[in-house]
Amino acid sequence: MKALDFPNNIQIETTSRCNATCGFCPYPEVSTTQPQGAMDQDLFERLIDEISWHRVQLLQPFLNNDPLMDPQIVPRLELMIRKNPRTRICVTTNGSLLRAPIARALAAMPLEVIHISSNGLTPGVYRATMGLDAWPILHNVNVLWDEIRRRGSKTRLVVTAILMKQNQREVERMRDYWRARGVEFFLNPLNDRAGNITTEKYVQLLPFSNDLAQSQFRETRMTSCASIYSFLGILWNGDTVTCCQDWRRTHMMGNLRNTTIYELWHGLEYQRMRSYSDQGRLDELPLCSDCGSQRFSVDAGALRDMLARQNGNPDDWASLEFLESLKGDDSVVKQNLVRT
Numbered sequence: 001m002k003a004l005d006f007p008n009n010i011q012i013e014t015t016s017r018c019n020a021t022c023g024f025c026p027y028p029e030v031s032t033t034q035p036q037g038a039m040d041q042d043l044f045e046r047l048i049d050e051i052s053w054h055r056v057q058l059l060q061p062f063l064n065n066d067p068l069m070d071p072q073i074v075p076r077l078e079l080m081i082r083k084n085p086r087t088r089i090c091v092t093t094n095g096s097l098l099r100a101p102i103a104r105a106l107a108a109m110p111l112e113v114i115h116i117s118s119n120g121l122t123p124g125v126y127r128a129t130m131g132l133d134a135w136p137i138l139h140n141v142n143v144l145w146d147e148i149r150r151r152g153s154k155t156r157l158v159v160t161a162i163l164m165k166q167n168q169r170e171v172e173r174m175r176d177y178w179r180a181r182g183v184e185f186f187l188n189p190l191n192d193r194a195g196n197i198t199t200e201k202y203v204q205l206l207p208f209s210n211d212l213a214q215s216q217f218r219e220t221r222m223t224s225c226a227s228i229y230s231f232l233g234i235l236w237n238g239d240t241v242t243c244c245q246d247w248r249r250t251h252m253m254g255n256l257r258n259t260t261i262y263e264l265w266h267g268l269e270y271q272r273m274r275s276y277s278d279q280g281r282l283d284e285l286p287l288c289s290d291c292g293s294q295r296f297s298v299d300a301g302a303l304r305d306m307l308a309r310q311n312g313n314p315d316d317w318a319s320l321e322f323l324e325s326l327k328g329d330d331s332v333v334k335q336n337l338v339r340t
């Protein structure tokens with residue numbers, strides 16, 4: 001497969017930090033072992049400049065962090081947008097730092113979509129899933145939504161939840177709460193972040209019984225991957241990775257302090273990864289070998305059974321609309337998880 005001349009999908013983390021302690025995310029552990037910090041403004045501006053010379057389709061100001069942890073995120077987003085007016089720019093955040101001034105600033109930007117990662121409605125479930133306080137977040141997101149509507153902005157606001165044991169009894173209420181306000185709500189399946197979540201933890205998080213969970217796993221061999229021909233992940237210090245699941249920097253492609261994105265994209269490290277993929281041997285490499293295994297595939301039938309046992313009336317609850325919502329907007333879901 002021929003790589004694009006320049007990546008068309010770029011994620012840049014302008015800080016490495018996240019303020020949540022989600023039990024389903026590698027961050028709480030990985031942030032204690034990987035270098036942490038914030039991106040220099042010089043490096044940030046140079047990267048945004050270079051990106052603006054190319055036709056990048058999707059640009060996102062986060063990778064393994066929460067973008068609102070960067071105190072400079074508003075001016076940085078404004079620069080990204082000003083320099084890349086034809087690029088789709090999307091923000092994904094847990095919303096806890098989305099205070100009114102930030103909400104107003106985001107609502108004023110021509111962002112394509114703001115995703116709010118939210119895994120509950122009540123304080124107990126919010127704390128159990130993300131270690132965050134529910135009420136301020138619900139308030140923040142409602143303020144943002146009011147502001148988006150007041151401005152008549154075209155930015156989509158999408159709340160996404162991951163279906164897990166800890167929130168399975170609350171997702172229906174979440175769906176009703178957000179959709180009653182006109183906010184899009186999608187449910188995404190859990191995945192093990194290419195082995196970056198231990199199997200033990202992963203199985204505990206799955207919403208099914210152990211037996212049913214085992215029957216949900218799909219062992220897909222990731223012999224080649226579109227990501228390494230189109231995606232670049234840039235960490236706060238300029239290090240680069242080929243995949244948003246590379247939480248432990250398993251495949252570092254080089255550092256952008258000493259080189260350009262273009263040079264790195266055509267450099268030896270990327271060529272090596274692509275040659276494995278071209279030969280259908282990507283799964284011989286670490287990380288890629290774990291990608292595709294232990295994936296939780298949301299099976300509509302199994303989900304319907306689970307919901308029926310839980311709530312009594314599967315037709316009410318596991319409506320087609322709900323199953324449709326499982327198709328969410330997470331690219332992983334689209335690629336190979338959902339079999340409805």
Ligand SMILES: C[S@@+](CC[C@H](N)C(=O)[O-])C[C@H]1O[C@@H](n2cnc3c(N)ncnc32)[C@H](O)[C@@H]1O
Pocket residue numbers: 018024025026062063064065066067092093094115116117160162188189190191192193197
């Ligand atoms: C890593 S976060 C970074 C952005 C931001 N901190 C947030 O919470 O939205 C990006 C997305 O990955 C999702 N995510 C994290 N761990 C996951 C897992 N094990 N399975 C599926 N999605 C996961 C989060 O819920 C969030 O929607």
